[in-house]
Amino acid sequence: MKTDEFNIVLSGVGGQGTLLVAEVLGTAxxxxxxxVRVSEIHGMAQRGGAxxxxxRIGEKVQAPTVLEGQADVLVGFEPIETVRSLRFxxxxxxxxxxxxxxxxxxxxxxxxxxPDMKDIVEKIHxxxxxxxxxxTEKLARExxxxxxxxxxxxxxxxxxxxxxxxNESLIEAIQELVPAKHVGMNVKAFxxxxxxxxxxxxxx
Amino acid sequence: MPNLRVLLEDKPEKRVLLLGxxxxxxxxxxxxxxxxxxxxxxxxxxxxxxxxxxxADAGLYMExxxxxxxxxxxxxxxxxxxxxxLTAMKHVGLNVASDMLMTLAYAGVRGGYVIVTADDPExxxxxxxxxxxFYALLSNLPCLEPSNPQEAKDMTITAIExxxxxxxxxxxxxxxxxxxxxxxxxxxxxxxxxxxxxxVKDVKRLVMVPANSRPKHEVLLRAMERxxxxxxxxxxxxxxxxxxxxxxxxxxxxxxxxxxxxxADLLGLDASILxxxxxxxxxxxxxxxxxxxxxxxxxxxxxxxYLEMQIKAIAxxxxxxxxxxxxxxxxxxxxxxxxxxxxxxxxxxxxxxxGLPIDFSEIKEKYDEVSKNLxxxxxxxxxxxxxxxxxYDMRKVVGEKTIFATDxxxxxxxxxxxxxxxxxxxxxxxxxxTAQGISRVTDENTIAIIGDSTxxxxxxxxxxxxxxxxxxxxxxxxxxxxxxxxxxxxxPGTGVTGMQSASEKVLIExxxxxxxxxxxxxxxxxxxxxxxxxxxxxxxxQGPSVLVFRAPCALVxxxxxxxxxxxxxxxxxxxxxxxxxxxxRLLGCPALTVEEGKVNIDxxxxxxxxxxxxxxxxxxxxxxx
Ligand SMILES: Cc1ncc(C[n+]2csc(CCOP(=O)(O)OP(=O)(O)O)c2C)c(N)n1
Ligand code: SF4
Ligand code: SF4
Numbered sequence: 001m002k003t004d005e006f007n008i009v010l011s012g013v014g015g016q017g018t019l020l021v022a023e024v025l026g027t028a029x030x031x032x033x034x035x036v037r038v039s040e041i042h043g044m045a046q047r048g049g050a051x052x053x054x055x056r057i058g059e060k061v062q063a064p065t066v067l068e069g070q071a072d073v074l075v076g077f078e079p080i081e082t083v084r085s086l087r088f089x090x091x092x093x094x095x096x097x098x099x100x101x102x103x104x105x106x107x108x109x110x111x112x113x114x115p116d117m118k119d120i121v122e123k124i125h126x127x128x129x130x131x132x133x134x135x136t137e138k139l140a141r142e143x144x145x146x147x148x149x150x151x152x153x154x155x156x157x158x159x160x161x162x163x164x165x166x167n168e169s170l171i172e173a174i175q176e177l178v179p180a181k182h183v184g185m186n187v188k189a190f191x192x193x194x195x196x197x198x199x200x201x202x203x204x
Numbered sequence: 205m206p207n208l209r210v211l212l213e214d215k216p217e218k219r220v221l222l223l224g225x226x227x228x229x230x231x232x233x234x235x236x237x238x239x240x241x242x243x244x245x246x247x248x249x250x251x252x253x254x255x256x257x258x259x260a261d262a263g264l265y266m267e268x269x270x271x272x273x274x275x276x277x278x279x280x281x282x283x284x285x286x287x288x289x290l291t292a293m294k295h296v297g298l299n300v301a302s303d304m305l306m307t308l309a310y311a312g313v314r315g316g317y318v319i320v321t322a323d324d325p326e327x328x329x330x331x332x333x334x335x336x337x338f339y340a341l342l343s344n345l346p347c348l349e350p351s352n353p354q355e356a357k358d359m360t361i362t363a364i365e366x367x368x369x370x371x372x373x374x375x376x377x378x379x380x381x382x383x384x385x386x387x388x389x390x391x392x393x394x395x396x397x398x399x400x401x402x403x404v405k406d407v408k409r410l411v412m413v414p415a416n417s418r419p420k421h422e423v424l425l426r427a428m429e430r431x432x433x434x435x436x437x438x439x440x441x442x443x444x445x446x447x448x449x450x451x452x453x454x455x456x457x458x459x460x461x462x463x464x465x466x467x468a469d470l471l472g473l474d475a476s477i478l479x480x481x482x483x484x485x486x487x488x489x490x491x492x493x494x495x496x497x498x499x500x501x502x503x504x505x506x507x508x509x510y511l512e513m514q515i516k517a518i519a520x521x522x523x524x525x526x527x528x529x530x531x532x533x534x535x536x537x538x539x540x541x542x543x544x545x546x547x548x549x550x551x552x553x554x555x556x557x558x559g560l561p562i563d564f565s566e567i568k569e570k571y572d573e574v575s576k577n578l579x580x581x582x583x584x585x586x587x588x589x590x591x592x593x594x595x596y597d598m599r600k601v602v603g604e605k606t607i608f609a610t611d612x613x614x615x616x617x618x619x620x621x622x623x624x625x626x627x628x629x630x631x632x633x634x635x636x637x638t639a640q641g642i643s644r645v646t647d648e649n650t651i652a653i654i655g656d657s658t659x660x661x662x663x664x665x666x667x668x669x670x671x672x673x674x675x676x677x678x679x680x681x682x683x684x685x686x687x688x689x690x691x692x693x694x695x696p697g698t699g700v701t702g703m704q705s706a707s708e709k710v711l712i713e714x715x716x717x718x719x720x721x722x723x724x725x726x727x728x729x730x731x732x733x734x735x736x737x738x739x740x741x742x743x744x745x746q747g748p749s750v751l752v753f754r755a756p757c758a759l760v761x762x763x764x765x766x767x768x769x770x771x772x773x774x775x776x777x778x779x780x781x782x783x784x785x786x787x788x789r790l791l792g793c794p795a796l797t798v799e800e801g802k803v804n805i806d807x808x809x810x811x812x813x814x815x816x817x818x819x820x821x822x823x824x825x826x827x828x829x
Contacts, residue, residue, distance in 0.1 A: 023221070084575060
């Protein structure tokens with residue numbers, strides 16, 4: 001379709017740090033002189049509910065939200081939430097998904113089990129073949145805290161080489177937006193996410 | 205998260221990524237506003253919250269007022285002394301402030317005064333999706349509608365200028381997608397805020413007794429004639445794109461404008477576009493000329509056909525032959541919910557007969573299939589939330605019986621299973637009043653559930669009513685020592701002000717006492733048996749009683765502990781667990797999960813509140829060592 005816009009959909013659970021990733025992407029885009037719109041949902045939706053943030057980069061971009069089927073990258077912070085945002089995906093979409101499961105409370109209440117990972121991947125495959133699963137928890141632990149899983153995913157996103165923003169700008173934005181004492185850990189998380197995907201690509 | 209000091213940089217032409225609401229805050233600083241007041245509410249909160257962070261350094265005065273009408277009163281008082289002022293609120297806040305608004309329009313202001321109303325199409329975090337542009341019509345006040353963060357900043361300044369020119373308050377109306385969109389903003393010069401006012405006595409102008417109001421109504425109408433002239437030449441009302449064929453025109457404003465532009469491009473329409481930024485009063489001449497130049501004009505707007513109604517009236521006089529499409533005679537666009545590029549493209553396609561280049565129905569079909577049995581994930585009370593404990597205590601005492609008139613705040617999430625607390629909820633403060641009507645005409649026990657911030661905002665008159673008219677209700681004030689739902693703002697009970705300085709704490713139990721309530725108790729909801737006793741006593745009471753359930757919001761408490769480096773030792777399920785599922789069945793704590801048929805505590809989420817310990821019949825939950 002149009003090439004003068006680049007659309008990122010970030011889908012996760014309130015509290016997972018999707019907003020920070022969106023803000024880092026937006027800030028880095030500004031550093032490179034690009035036009036950008038970031039949409040966020042605050043308030044009610046944040047209390048452990050499903051949240052979607054979008055980042056759109058490009059000269060002609062005006063609306064903050066992404067059109068169905070038009071995501072260039074869908075970053076799923078959680079498997080169920082990745083599926084919930086598949087309406088933004090099509091064959092052109094690259095899906096990056098964390099394997100970190102967060103159990104919706106409905107499961108326990110209704111005696112249901114978490115959907116099988118195989119089913120989840122199959123569902124994604126109905127929209128696109130381009131899918132990378134990232135072991136965010138393991139990598140975030142290595143970086144120093146499981147709270148950095150969001151930045152692991154950002155590193156992974158940067159490694160897909162699809163995003164029209166340089167790594168340096170993203171790292172600079174992380175340094176500006178994360179509290180000083182956590183910068184080191186987050187930059188490490190970024191690099192671990194980045195290398196994880198790079199290595200995977202070499203194998204593929 | 206964001207470092208708000210960036211708002212204080214005096215670097216004209218600097219390009220910064222700002223949230224729409226932060227951009228309004230920056231606009232306030234560039235406009236030299238001296239007084240900012242608010243009552244929090246999504247999607248407006250960050251306007252005043254970001255000012256609160258920097259107010260002392262910026263040299264302006266900021267306050268969290270008790271509710272929206274008081275916020276307008278305080279700001280209007282300052283503006284009547286010539287100080288520039290801004291009040292921010294969510295759309296329904298303007299209902300609360302409307303009594304002031306309607307007559308302030310007559311009295312007017314001296315210092316520029318802008319009232320920001322942030323509307324919430326799609327009810328992302330609101331009880332309704334009213335279209336507040338009608339308040340502009342109703343009150344006869346000018347209204348500006350930005351479509352992105354840059355305009356949000358610029359129009360804040362324009363609003364102040366217009367306000368001072370006309371000596372009228374001006375409405376700045378955003379929507380969730382303007383307030384909560386980040387985008388590039390280019391700075392202008394910072395101004396030095398003026399906080400020094402002078403009250404000039406002028407009874408005819410400021411005392412709205414009938415003899416003064418009558419002539420002031422006339423003055424208001426004349427000022428709005430001048431406002432129309434401003435609107436005719438305003439740079440915010442302009443044709444942003446012309447067409448080759450001159451057949452088709454699109455008129456739009458606010459967030460809808462963004463979708464309209466992208467949808468027109470998606471369809472490859474040859475259409476001119478008139479963007480309206482000042483939407484009250486409308487530039488009638490300009491719109492008349494525009495209509496005359498086209499055969500078909502499509503009006504793209506969110507929620508009510510506010511523009512369409514007025515534009516059709518203009519067309520009747522100035523361009524009777526033009527065909528106007530929107531949502532009135534035929535609904536090409538919905539009146540409910542938010543718009544999107546897809547929804548607008550569909551409407552434009554239907555009107556023009558152009559085909560959509562994307563097969564949305566195919567995407568929808570495929571999506572409906574993959575998402576059919578997907579577990580829902582609605583917002584829920586956090587792990588460790590004191591409201592969960594309060595509701596558990598109440599259910600323990602009353603079982604399935606009792607009618608719960610609830611209110612607006614995090615505790616509204618108590619309606620979810622397994623707690624199911626909340627049988628009626630309308631607007632802020634209504635819990636206490638509706639409970640009284642229900643109690644009067646039924647034999648049921650009625651408990652009003654109200655948060656601390658909501659109690660201060662609108663609960664007190666209802667409570668006095670209960671005392672005066674002797675209604676048998678239990679008022680449960682869930683005091684988590686913050687305004688949690690809207691972003692943890694302080695309130696009179698917290699002893700912290702918007703300037704981030706200390707103040708006298710106003711105690712809810714003292715207020716109840718002062719209102720004449722005979723039975724008033726303060727309980728800790730995590731102390732289950734004590735709370736049970738108090739609640740039973742309260743229910744025995746023949747008149748109104750007040751129970752203050754006091755325990756801090758878990759999110760705030762955890763954040764504080766983390767910042768102090770205190771580790772939270774999550775509880776663990778020991779081998780005494782029989783998998784009876786009592787904790788799961790009774791609490792709905794997100795930290796309690798069932799994995800492969802076994803109960804488990806998610807250590808990342810557990811705040812060690814200990815409620816589940818009180819619940820477990822086998823004492824199978826313990827602290828880790
Ligand atoms: C008139 C009006 N103003 C503002 C709001 C936004 N709002 C929703 S809940 C709430 C207050 C929540 O605080 P509190 O009552 O203390 O409950 P908590 O969320 O802390 O549990 C506010 C301000 C609203 N819904 N209506
Ligand atoms: S933010 Fe605080 S009050 Fe709201 S649900 Fe979470 S713990 Fe409860
Ligand atoms: S698991 Fe138990 S102790 Fe931990 S937060 Fe939930 S109810 Fe409280």
